[in-house]
Amino acid sequence: MKFLTLNLEAYGPFTNSALRFSANGFGLHVVYGPNEAGKSSALRALTNLLYGIPERTQDDFIHQTKHLRIGARIAGNDGATLDIIRRKGRKNTLLDATGQPMDEGALASHLSGVSRETFETLFGISHRTLSEGGRDILRSGGGLGESLFAAGSGIANLRDILDALRAEQDALFTPRGRNQRLNAALTQHAAKVQEARDLATAPRVFEELREEFDRRSAERNAIQRDIDDLTRRVSRLDRLCSARPIILRRDALLAEQAHVANAPLLADDFARRREAAQTALAEQSALRARLAGDVSRLTTDIAALDVPEALLDMAARVEKVATTESAHRKAQLDRPRIEGECAEFRTRATRLLAGLRPDLDLADAGCLRLNRPQRETIRSAGEQLTRATDRQSAAEQAQRDTTRALDTARTALDALPAAPDVTELAATITRAQSFGDLRTRYAEALKEHQTAQKDVQTLLDRLPLWQGDIDKLTALPVPPEESVRTAEADAQRLDDAARTLDTDIDRLRHERLRRAADLEQASSGGTVPDHAELAAARSERDRTWRLVREAWCEKSDAYRAEFETPTALADTFDRRLHEGDATADDMFRHAERVTLRETAQSDLRRIDAELTQLTDQKKRLEREREDFTARWAALWNPCGITPLDPAGMRGWLGMRAEALRHAETLRSRRQTMDGIGDTVRACIDDITACMTALAQPLDADTRLQNAIARAEALVRDAETTRQTRCDMEREIRRLAAEAQTAKAVAEDAATLHEKARLDWKQAIAPLGLASIPAPREAFAALDDITDLFVALDEAASRRTRIDDIDREFAAFSTEVNALTAALAPELTTLRPEDAASQLGVRLNQTRANAEKRALLSAQLADARSALGETETAIARAEAHLRAMCAEANVTTADALPKAETASARRRETEKALREAENQILTFTGTDDPTAFADEVTDTDPDAANAELARLTTERDRAEEQRTALDREIGSLKTRLDALDGRSRAATCAEEAEQVLAGMQTDVDRLVRLRLASAVLTTEIERYRREHQNPVLTRAAKLFSTLTLGSFDGLRADIGEGDEPVLMGTRNGDQRIEVAAMSDGTRDQLYLSLRLAALSHYLDANPPLPFVVDDILVHFDDDRSRATLGVLAELARRTQVIFFTHHTRLCELARDAVPHDLLLELNLPGC
Structure with missing residues (x-):
């Protein structure tokens, strides 16, 4: 697929603009526009046309969002064209050429299933992604898999993605970590589980406290029942006493109701309506008097106005x-x-x-009056005669000047010497300059060599435990890295075990001190019996009771073996019974001290046993550490080094490896410097040979820069001489031709002048002039x-x-x-002007009087109409007052206020009566209201108040007893909770489960992160295995081209971590690490990989346009030409659209790209 046209109908800064691409083949299209010309908007338009304009766009700063439109004509791989328009919206955004919605599938078939993300990354590259790609290659250490995958996918920040995945995993969990979220949660969960296990089971005292708690609770419930009964009795007496004044008030209201029963009940707004009717009647009467006066006055004013009708009839003539x-x-x-x-x-x-x-x-x-043709003929003939005269003079002067210049040029050419042939010398200079600034490169190489040498020596000086040069360090028989890692793991294991044992011993010692203090505290308040003493007392009591029962029931005298008389037996049993109860009571009173003492004694026994066990483990661990130290020292004996701990020696090995890497860099810098020196000497020899052949020998000690300068000066002089002769010979030929032309022009000018003189004579004849x-x-x-x-x-x-x-x-x-x-x-006696003015004044006055008469007549009609309406309103108000008198059952309107007062009194009495009845109902409860009222009436208020006070006092005493029992029950509950560890154990178990539940989200996230890392790493490795050979082969050729031969190509090698890495090659076998390359070279490396991956993609997939956004801003002219040439080769396989702000790149494209592949475009408005 390729673009034929891009129509920017309404998008960004563009309105009804278009870019027209080549219809023949694919080609490299260089689109130029200065800053702020809309290049970024045009770039976004390409992608948004194919995949839709995003919901939030930055290209609506001129056109409203709903009006954004991008159109295009695209050509498919089969040659068929498709016209489309993309509008801003949420659905049906793809339109055909007529503006009707079309199926997205019609466009998707041309995109070959490529998504928006793939198109933006694989088929687009900018200066930013180019720089990020180069930095990513550096950060990955030139990792082959990452470099190939990043180039093939277009993901310039692949290393950032991998580092972000690893960082987020490490923030969640590490095997040896403590502060990570999952590590901290696991520690917290273990602590909660251990706390739940350590909670002690309640002692036997708990059951006795439980029985006391139940007995006190039963007493409290009985008192609560008494309080409820007293509250009911107090409430009834209180209702009887409170309802008495309300019932008496109700009886008074009933008597009042009888007095006002015959008063009429008027409406609530009766007084307002009566006042409104009387007010309206007074107002309308006053208005009627005023309107009658207005009618009389207006009639008089109309009669006094003078309006001549004759003057109005002739108003038009007068006004004119x-x-x-x-x-x-x-x-x-x-x-x-x-x-x-x-x-x-x-x-x-x-x-x-x-x-x-x-x-x-x-x-x-x-x-003498001339027509237009005659005047134009005279002027035309005069102008022709003037021009002919001037032309004849100029032609004669030009003929003389040309002849003189021709003679001068022939004389100068004869005096000019011949130019020597410097073709071979120029070719030699070009070859020398193709190597770049060798002097600067040699200086840089020397500086890099000295820096590398200094770095190696610095690393050797910083390396502890050993002294010598880099060669001895290289040959040093150090232990394998795997052995060091194994030893470090063993040392870490021993250190962790030792720390764990020390921590456990310290914890147990501190715990023993606390338990010993608890035991001392339990014994400090006097002697406290324990369970053994209680069991012994109860055993003696039971044994004495058995003797009593045998003597009483079986008539046995076995007790005489111990007691002389039955009385002594009974006294002993009574004493032992009281001793057992006293011991139990004493234990009950000191239950906390008993529990504390027993728990402390049990814990001290357990702690002593654990301390003994841990001490033995520590001795065994010390013996194991001594064996490890001996083995570790023996591992380093061949090196003659007394080693540090494994972690320190691993750092020492890292410093040694870094020194060896810098030594390799030092050797590479030396080879580079020697190669540049050889090239300099070869160039000097070639230039010297050419200069000698031209009789311009150089001194033996001439530097390359001076040799090139002298050679260039000679070439310039020879070229100047040759060019001067060519220019003069060409000038002589031109002057000779001009001389012939000047002669012919002079002859033609003379002929034209004579003809113009005759035409002039004929043209001025109509003027009749004497000469x-x-x-x-x-x-x-x-x-x-x-x-x-x-x-x-x-x-x-x-x-x-x-x-x-x-x-x-x-x-x-x-x-x-x-x-x-x-x-x-x-x-009639006035002048016509004055008479007309006076008539106009009189007409204006008459018109004013007529208008005033009309206005007064209208006012008179309005006044008469208002007077009639007023009469009607007065009659209506009087009728309303008569109706209200009938309603109030009075004969005149003056009696209405008295009737209103009686109605209000009756209404208020009935309202108060209803309120009293409702208040009585609030006191009756479930009683019958009539019976309740009778009971209130029959009750003696003084006796009721006395009984109420007595019951209230009795209820208060009961509540005090309940409060005391509540305090005692609360104390028992606190002691029970202190002895009952089951609740706290359950809480700890629940908290442990909550910790596990809280970990679930982080665990799921960790699993997804590790899975994503594994999948991405696997996919990178798979891509490397499948695409390494074809992509790397193409990239090597492109890299050599883009670096102008500074590198021969690319090679896959094995890095320090035994991982495949990418290296540049020079002089066939010299390998250059990515870290040793400059920033610009790494950018060219990434570009080579991107173009090679794209070319490999095109081998198996249909082409799509490759969009390039100003990637050459930091390339010099030579490398820019090379890059444009590579893009031109790619443009034979797919359309390449190159956007730029720089006119210099347009000039370089004309020089580097074949004309049949290059098409230059300007952004609309440029």
Whole structure:
């Protein structure tokens, strides 16, 4: 697929603009536009056309978002074309040429299944992605798989992606970490599980406390029942006492209701309506009186106005003469001035005619009037004669100048020496310059060699435990890295085990001190019986009881073996019974101390056993460390080094490896420097040989820069001499041809001049002049003739204006006289202008009076209408008041306020009665209201208040007892909770499960990250295996081309980590690491890989346009030419669109790209 046209109809800064690409083949299209010309918008337009304009776009700064449009004509791989338009929207955004929606599949078939992301990364490259790709190759150490995969996928920041995956994994979990989220969560979970296991089981005292708790709870429930019964009795008495005043008030309201029962119940707004009706009646009566006065006044004013109807009938005629009066007055004032101007123009005409033809007067001047063709003929003939004269003079002068220049050039050519042949010398200079600035390169190579030498020595000086040169260090028989890693792991294991043992021993010692302190605290408050003493007391009590029961029930005398009399037996049993109960009570009272002492004794026994075990383990670990130290020292004996710990020696090996790498770099720098020196000597020898052959030998110690300068000066001199001779010979040939041409031109000019003179004589004949004037004199006579007839025409115009003034004033005077005779005879004695002005004043006054009469008549009609409406409103208000009297059952309106007062009193009484009934209902509860009211009436209030006070006091005492029991129960509950570890154990187990649940999200994320890393790494390695040979072969050739032969190519090698890496090659077998390349060279390496991967893709897939965004801004001219040539070769297989801000790149493209492949375009508006 390729673009034929890109129509930027409304997008970014563009409006109805287009880019038209080549229709023949693919080609390299260089699109130029200066800064701020819209290059970025055009780049985005290409991608957004194919895949849609994003929801948020930065290209709507001129056109509204809904109006954005991009169009194109594309050609498929089968040659078929497709016209499409892309609009901004969420659906149906792809349109055909007619603006109708079309299926996205029609466009997708041309894209061959390539997604937007693939198109932007694989088929597009910018200076930013080029630089990122070069830096990524450096950061990966030239990793072959990563470099090939990044180039093949177009992902310039692949190393950033891999590092980000690893960093996020390390932030979640590391095998030896502690502060990572999953490591910390695992530690917290283990601590919670151990805490749940360590919680002690409740002692036997717990059951006794539980029985006491249940007994006190039962007592509390019984007291609560008594409080509830007392509360009910207090509540009823309180309701009876509280309802008594309300019931008495209700009885008073019933008596009041009987007095106002016959008063009429008027509406709530009755008083407002009555006041409104009376107010309206008063207002309308006052309005009626005022309107009657207005009618009388307006009638008088209308009768007093004077309006002559005759003047109004002739208003148009009067108005006409009044408006034209000022014009006629002005015309009479202008008439003397116009007569003077007429005489002046006739005098001027007479003077002009005397200068032209003194034999004619003004009456005969018409013979001099020329028509337009005659005037144009005279001017044309005069101009032709002037040009012919000038042309003849110029041709004769040119003929003389050309002949003189030809003679001078022939003389100079004869005096110029011949130029030597410097072709071989120029070729030698070109070969020398093709190597670049060898002096600078040698200086840089020398500086790099010295730097590398200094770096190697610095590393040797910094390397501890050993002294010697780099060669001895290289030959040193150091242990294998695997052995060091194994030893480091063993040392770390021993250190971890030792730290763990020390931590455990310290923890147990601190715990033993705490348990010993607990035991001392439990024993400090006096002797406390333990369970063994309680068991012994109860055993003696039970044994004595068995003797009592045998003596009582079986009549046995076995007790006499121990006791002399039954009384002694009974006394002993009674004493032992009280001793057992006292021991149990004492243990109950000191339950916390008992539990603390027993727990401390048990823990001390356990801690002592664990300390003994850990001490034995520590001794075994110390013996194992001694064996490890001996083996580790023996491993380094061949090197003669007393080693540090394995971690330190691994760092020592790293420093040694770094020194060896710098030594390799030093050797590479030396080879580079020697190669540049050989090239310099070869170039000097070649230039010296050529200069000697041209009789310009060089000194034996001449430097290359001076040799090239002298050789270039010689070449320039020879080329200047040769070019000068060529230029002079070409100039002589040109001058000879010009001399022949000048001679022919002079002859033609003479012939044309004679013809123009004859035409001029014929053209001026109508003027009747005595002699043939020069063209300038004839043109002046034509101007005088023009001025003559202008003056005559102006005089005639003034005469016509005077006649018009006289005629119009006569008609105006006749009309004014007729009007004054009919309308105002007293004005006939005035001048017509003054009479017309007076008639106009009278007409305006009459019109004003007529308008005033009409206005007063309208006001009179409005006043009469309002008076009728007022009479109607008065009648309506009186009828309303009569209806309200009937409603209130009174005869006159004056009695209405009294009726309103009686109605309000009845309404308030009934409302208060209803409120009292509702209040009584709030006290009755479930009782019958009537029975409740009777009970209230029958109850003695003093006796009820006394009973209420007694019951309240009794309830308060019961609540105090309940509060005391609550405190005792709370204390028992606290002691029970302290002895019951099951709740805390359950809490710890629950918290441990919560920790596990909280870890699930991080575990899932860690699994996904590790899976993503594994998949990406596997895919990178698969891509390397499948595409290494074809892509690397092409990239090597491209890399050599792009670096102008500074590198021979690329090679896959094995790096320090036994991983495949990418290296550049020079001189066949010299290998250059990526780290030793310059930034620009790494950019060219990445570009080579990208172009090789794209070419490999095109071997098996249909082509798509390759879009390049100013990637050459940091390339010099030579490497820019080479890159453009490579893009031109790619353009034979797919369309390449190269956007740039730089005109220099356009010039280089014309030089580097074949004309059949290059098409230059400018952004619209440039």
